[in-house]
Amino acid sequence: MLYFGRWKLLSIILVVLLGILYTVPNMVPEEERYTISDIDGSREARGIWRWLPSRTINLGLDLQGGSHIVFEVDMDEVRTAQLEGLAADSRQTLRNEQLLPRSVSVIGDEVVVLMIRPEQRDQALEQLQTLNGPVTTEFGGPSLAQMYRMAADPNDPGAIRITVTDEQFAAIKNRTLSQAITVIRRRIDGLGTTDPTIARSGEDRVLVQVPGAEDPQEIIDLVGTQAALSFHMVDSTIDPGPNGQARTPPGRTIYPVANTQPVQYLAVETRQLLTGENLTNSNVTTHPSYSGPVVGFRFDTQGALVFGDVTANNRGRQFAIVLDGEIISAPRINEPILGGSGVIGGGYTYETASQLVILLNAGALPATLTPVVQYTVTPSLGHDQIESGKLAIIIGFALVIVFMLAAYGVFGAFSVAALLVNVVLILGGLSGLGMTLTLPGIAGIILTIGMAVDANVLIFERIREESLNGRTPANAIQAGYERALAAILDANVTTFIAAAVLYLLGAGPVRGFAVTLGIGIITSVFTAFVFSRLLAVLWLRGFKPKQLPI
Amino acid sequence: MKLALINLLPTTAKVPFIRVRFMALGLSALVLLFSLFEFANVGINFGIDFRGGIQAEVETSNNTTTEDLRTLATSLDLGDPRVQGAGNSDPERQTFLVSLPLQPGEGMEGEQANQTARQALQEALASVEGLELRGTTVIGGAVSRELIFTGFTAIGVALFLMLIYIWFRFEWQYSVGAIVALIHDVIATVGMFSVTQMTFDLATVAAILTIVGYSMNDTVVVYDRIRENLRKYKKMPLADVLNLSINDTLSRTILTSATTLVALISLYLIGGASLQGFAFAMIWGVLIGTYSSIFVAAPLLLFTNVQREGTQSGA
Numbered sequence: 001m002l003y004f005g006r007w008k009l010l011s012i013i014l015v016v017l018l019g020i021l022y023t024v025p026n027m028v029p030e031e032e033r034y035t036i037s038d039i040d041g042s043r044e045a046r047g048i049w050r051w052l053p054s055r056t057i058n059l060g061l062d063l064q065g066g067s068h069i070v071f072e073v074d075m076d077e078v079r080t081a082q083l084e085g086l087a088a089d090s091r092q093t094l095r096n097e098q099l100l101p102r103s104v105s106v107i108g109d110e111v112v113v114l115m116i117r118p119e120q121r122d123q124a125l126e127q128l129q130t131l132n133g134p135v136t137t138e139f140g141g142p143s144l145a146q147m148y149r150m151a152a153d154p155n156d157p158g159a160i161r162i163t164v165t166d167e168q169f170a171a172i173k174n175r176t177l178s179q180a181i182t183v184i185r186r187r188i189d190g191l192g193t194t195d196p197t198i199a200r201s202g203e204d205r206v207l208v209q210v211p212g213a214e215d216p217q218e219i220i221d222l223v224g225t226q227a228a229l230s231f232h233m234v235d236s237t238i239d240p241g242p243n244g245q246a247r248t249p250p251g252r253t254i255y256p257v258a259n260t261q262p263v264q265y266l267a268v269e270t271r272q273l274l275t276g277e278n279l280t281n282s283n284v285t286t287h288p289s290y291s292g293p294v295v296g297f298r299f300d301t302q303g304a305l306v307f308g309d310v311t312a313n314n315r316g317r318q319f320a321i322v323l324d325g326e327i328i329s330a331p332r333i334n335e336p337i338l339g340g341s342g343v344i345g346g347g348y349t350y351e352t353a354s355q356l357v358i359l360l361n362a363g364a365l366p367a368t369l370t371p372v373v374q375y376t377v378t379p380s381l382g383h384d385q386i387e388s389g390k391l392a393i394i395i396g397f398a399l400v401i402v403f404m405l406a407a408y409g410v411f412g413a414f415s416v417a418a419l420l421v422n423v424v425l426i427l428g429g430l431s432g433l434g435m436t437l438t439l440p441g442i443a444g445i446i447l448t449i450g451m452a453v454d455a456n457v458l459i460f461e462r463i464r465e466e467s468l469n470g471r472t473p474a475n476a477i478q479a480g481y482e483r484a485l486a487a488i489l490d491a492n493v494t495t496f497i498a499a500a501v502l503y504l505l506g507a508g509p510v511r512g513f514a515v516t517l518g519i520g521i522i523t524s525v526f527t528a529f530v531f532s533r534l535l536a537v538l539w540l541r542g543f544k545p546k547q548l549p550i
Numbered sequence: 551m552k553l554a555l556i557n558l559l560p561t562t563a564k565v566p567f568i569r570v571r572f573m574a575l576g577l578s579a580l581v582l583l584f585s586l587f588e589f590a591n592v593g594i595n596f597g598i599d600f601r602g603g604i605q606a607e608v609e610t611s612n613n614t615t616t617e618d619l620r621t622l623a624t625s626l627d628l629g630d631p632r633v634q635g636a637g638n639s640d641p642e643r644q645t646f647l648v649s650l651p652l653q654p655g656e657g658m659e660g661e662q663a664n665q666t667a668r669q670a671l672q673e674a675l676a677s678v679e680g681l682e683l684r685g686t687t688v689i690g691g692a693v694s695r696e697l698i699f700t701g702f703t704a705i706g707v708a709l710f711l712m713l714i715y716i717w718f719r720f721e722w723q724y725s726v727g728a729i730v731a732l733i734h735d736v737i738a739t740v741g742m743f744s745v746t747q748m749t750f751d752l753a754t755v756a757a758i759l760t761i762v763g764y765s766m767n768d769t770v771v772v773y774d775r776i777r778e779n780l781r782k783y784k785k786m787p788l789a790d791v792l793n794l795s796i797n798d799t800l801s802r803t804i805l806t807s808a809t810t811l812v813a814l815i816s817l818y819l820i821g822g823a824s825l826q827g828f829a830f831a832m833i834w835g836v837l838i839g840t841y842s843s844i845f846v847a848a849p850l851l852l853f854t855n856v857q858r859e860g861t862q863s864g865a
Contacts, residue, residue: 062824070693074658216686217669370658371665372690381607381684388822396816400809407805440753443817443825447760447832450813451767454806458771461802487774490719491767497711498763502756505704510756517760 004534012534015526016421022428025049026056057430060438062509063386065379066211067219071184071369073204078176078367080106082164086148087111089131090162099124102158111162118157125152125160173204179366181206184223190358191222206369216376224369226324227359229276232268233310234318234330240265258326259347266327268320273310275364278303282360284353287343293353294345297360304340312336323356389442396446397423404453408460409549410539415456418532422452425523426516435519438512448520454491455528459484467548474540476548481533488529496521565800567844568793571852574845578734585741592744597751597827598649598687600701602694604668605649605687607823611642612680619648622674628653628667634749636823645684645823648675652691661690701755705736708759712766720773727850728769731842735765738838739831746830753828761835764810768803768843775799776851788856792848807840 004012025033033054034043045054061068083106090113091104101124102114113128115121132147147168153159164172181198184206188196197209210219232253240246240254244265248254251271257264278299285296299307310319311333321329321344329344348356377385400419404412426445430437463480471479496518503514567574598605608619616633623631629651636645650671653663668688675683689697709732716725739758743750775795783791811833818829 072658072661072690072692076657220665368658370661371688372661372693374665374668374686374688376687377685378683380682385822385824388820389825392817392820392825395820396813399812399816403805403809403812439822439824440756440828443753443821443828446813446817446821447810450810451764451806453809454767454802457802457805457809461799465798487771490770490774493715494712494766494770495760495763497715498708498759498766501704501708501711502759505700505707506752506756510752513753513756 004537009534012530015425016531018432019421019425019428022053022055022432023424025052025054026427026431030056053432055431055434057427058434058436059382059386060436060441060509060512061209061211061375061382062377062439063382063389063437064211065214065377065382066209067213067216068207068209068373068375069216069219069223069371070201070373071206071208071223072372073173073176073180073206073366074368074370075173075176075204078172079109079164079169081367082169082172083109083111086131086162086164090128093127093131094124097123097127099127109163112153113160113162114156115158115160121152121158121160125150128160128162176366177204177206180369183363183365184208184369186362187222187358188219190362205372212379214376214378216371216374220371220374222355222358224371225359226365226368227276227362228324228364229279229360230272230322231274231307232270232272232320232322233314234320235267235269236318238267240267255320255322255325255327257330258323258328266318266320266330268322268327273319274299274303274306276360277363278306279360282357284350284357285343287345290343290345292345293348293350294343295348295353295356295360296343297341299340301340304338307340307342308336308338312338328356385439386442389439393423393442393446393449397449400449400453404456411456411460411463411536411549414532414535414539415453415460415528417535418456418527419449419452421531422520422523422527423449425527426519429519429523430516435515436512437516438509440509441512441516444513444516444520448517448524451495452520452524452528455484455488455524456532458487458491459528459532463548473545473548477536477540481529485529488525492521492525564797566793567796568789568849568852571845571849575849578842578846581741582734582737585737585744588741588744592747594740594743594750595747597749597754598689599751600694600698602652602689602691603650604653604664604671605647606668606671606675606683607636607685607687608646608648608675608678609638609682609684610644610646610678610680611682614644614646614678614681616646618678619646622678623648623650623671626650626667626670626674628670636826638823652694657692664688664690697752701752704755705758705762708762709733709736712762716766716770719770720777721856723851723854723856724773726854727847728766728773730850731769731847732762732765734842734846735761735835735838739835742834743831748830749827751827753825754831757828757831757835760832761839764836765839765842768806768839769847771802772796772799772843772848776848776856780856789852792851796844796848803840803844807836810836 030036033045033049035046036043087104087106090111091101094101094113099120100116102116104111104113113124115124128150147165148162149165150160150162153161177200181200185198188198188208188210191210193210193212195211197207199207201207208219208223213219235252238246238248238252244254244256244263246254246267248267251269252267253270254265254267257266280298280300282295282297284293287294287296314333315335316333318330318332320327329346344356397419401416404415406412408415423445426448429435459480462484463476466476466479467473499514499518499521503511503518506514616635619633620631623633632649634647636647638645648671650667653660653667655661655663665688668686672683672686675681709729712732713725713729716728736758739761743754772795775798776792779791779795779798783794786794814829814833814836817825818833821829
C-alpha cells in the first residue's frame, strides 16, 4: 500500500496530466484556440492547440440557450395511408383478373374485400396473394418477409380480410422515421444555424435541438409543415359552393385557396399531374407578372416533359399548385411551358418565400409531425444559469476545503489536493468524452465535491484509529488505506448504481446529472484512494514524522 | 495544531444510540404515517414534467405581482393558470413561472392545442411592460404520463438493484435492514414534498435516486463496521456491538454529511431557481439518510437476529 513502483507513479502522473490538458481549453477563449473561417464558419485549431486537445465541454441547451423540441410522427396516419394504398392495389389486382369486388374498404386495421360472387373468393384470394410478392420459397416454405396477412372470413362467404403484419408495419414505421429525419435535417440546415441536433427518439419521435433559437415557433413551423406539393388541373365546370361543401363527382376534390378573404374554393382533378418529388431546385426570385418576390422552381427531366405536354394540351385552362391541402397558386396556361421551370407567386414576403423555398428543396415529410415536448431557454437565461452554477461550485468547494483543513490538518490538505484533481478530472473527462454539461450536471459536480471527501474521511478516520491503537505512522497509514478500501468500494458502488439507473431511464437534462455524478464517482475513488495515498506516502518519506498529526 | 472541530468529534464516542432504539423507531413510524397521511390528503405538487401543460419563465424588473400575471393568464381563457414566484439572485428583479394546464383534445389535436396555447401565452406576456420572457416549456399529455412512469420505475429499479447488491455483500438480515431504511427515506422525502408543497419534478426524482444512493452508502459503512466488530468481539452482546460500530463511524458520518450539506446549501442559495427544488430535496435527503442509517438500519439488525460468522449454518 505504501510502495509505488515507477510505472504506477508514471501512470498516476499521466492521468492527472491528461485531466489538466483536457480541462485547460475550457479556460481559453475560442479565438485563441481556433482560426475561424469567415466564409463557412468552420474552425481549425491554431498554434499549440494543433498538438493539444482543443475541445471544450458541450453546453446543454439549458446553459447556452436554444430550443429543444420533440416531434411525434402520426403513425395512425401512416397506417391509414398504408391500408388505403393496399385497398387501391387490391382493387386494381382484382380488376386486372376480371374478378369484380362489390367493395374494397378500410375498416379499422383491416382492408375488407367483398366479392360480388362468393364462389370467386378463393380465386380472388389467390390473386391477392401476389401483393405479398413471392409468398412461397422454392421449397414451399413461407417467405421470410410476409407483408400482409390475408384470410377468407369464415362468417361471411364473400369477404376477404387483409391486415398488415406487425413486422411489416414496424419496417414502415422505421422507414417513415428515417425519411422524416432526413427531410428535417435538410430543412434545419437550410436555416443556417450552428450545430443543430436531429435524432431519433424512441419508436415514433424525432428530437430536434437548435442552439440559440429563442422562438420555438419558427422551428415548429419549419418542421411541423408536411410540405406535400402537387400539381392538378382545375375543373371550372364544378361550382365548389360558398363553403367548399359542394358534393363532388368521383375524381374531383375541392381545396381552399390560400390567402383569400373570405376563403375561396376551387375544384380540381384529384389525379396528381406532378408532385414535389419532380422538383429539382427552387429559389427566391422575381417575375414581371408579380410585384413581390416569387418562388422559382425547376422540374427534373421527366417532370419537364409531363409539364410541357400538359401545358401544350390545356391552353387557356387553369392548373392548381396544392401545398398541404391548400391551393397556393392557380395560374392560367397562356402558352406551353417547355423549359421545365415556373414560378409560384402572389402575396409572398421575402421571409415567407424563403421558407417555402427551404420546404420545397428539402422535400415533403412522409407524415404529419406534431410537437409533443418543447423546451426553450433564452441565451440570457442560459448565461445566468451557468454563471450561478459556477459560483455555487466555487463557494461549495471553498467551504468543503475549510472543513477538511479544520478537521484533518496536513491530511486535510492532501484531500483538498485530491479534490482539486477530482474536479479537474471531471471537467477533463466531460471535455474529452464529448459529454454535454447541463444545469443538473452542474448540480452533480457540486454534489460530487461534497461527497467525494467521504472516501478520504473514511481513510483518515481509519488512520487516526490505528494511530491511537499505538501503530507507527507508516503502519497506521498502511492499515488505514487497506481497511478503508472495502467500505469505500461498497459505498461508491451503491451511488454508482443510482447514477446508472438514472442515466438509463432518465430523460433530458436529468441525464446530464447522471453523467457528472457517474464520472465524479469514478474520479473520486481514484483521487482518494490512489492520488491522496501517493501524497501521504511522499509526505511520509519526506518528513519521517514520529507521530501523525491527525 | 488542533482545531476546535476535532474536539467536537471525539474519536471514541460512546453515545447510547441503541438504547433509544424504540424511541427512534417510534419517531420514524410517526414520521412515515404522517408522510403517508399528508400524501393521501394533500398530495404532491407535481411540476410541469409530470403534470403536462404549458409553462413560461419570465423575469420582471418592476412591481408586477403574481396577481397581475394570474389575471393576465386567466383572461386567455385557456384553463386555470398557476403563477409561482421563484428566487432571483438579483434583488431588483423577480422571476415567475406562469403555467397553463394541458389543453383539451384527443391525441395530436391536444398536442397542437398546447402549442397554440403556448403561443397565446407568449404573446400575452410580451405585452406586459418590463417583462422579459426567459423560456417556455410544453409537455404533452402522453409524454408527461411516460415521464411519471419512468420516474417511478427508476426509483423502483434502483431500490431493487440496491437490494441485490447488499444481498451479495452481506447476509439477508442486513439487506432487510438496509431496504427498510431506504424505503423510510423515500417515504419521508415524499412526505416532505407533500407538507411543503414544493414542486416535485424530474429533478426531484433524480434527487430521490441520489438520496437512495447516499443513504445506502451511509448504511453500508456502518454495516461494514458491524460485521468487522462482530468478528473482533466474539463475546460482546449484539446490541453493544451495534452501538460500538455506530460510534466508531460516527465522526466519519458527521463529517461526510457536513461537507455534503455545505456543498448543497451553496447550491440551494446560489445555484439559481431551477436547481432549488433539487437542492432542497437533497438537503432533506442527506439529513434523513444519515438519521436512518444510525437509527433505523442498525437497530433493525437486532430484530432480524443477525448471525455471527462461524455460528451460522451454511453460506
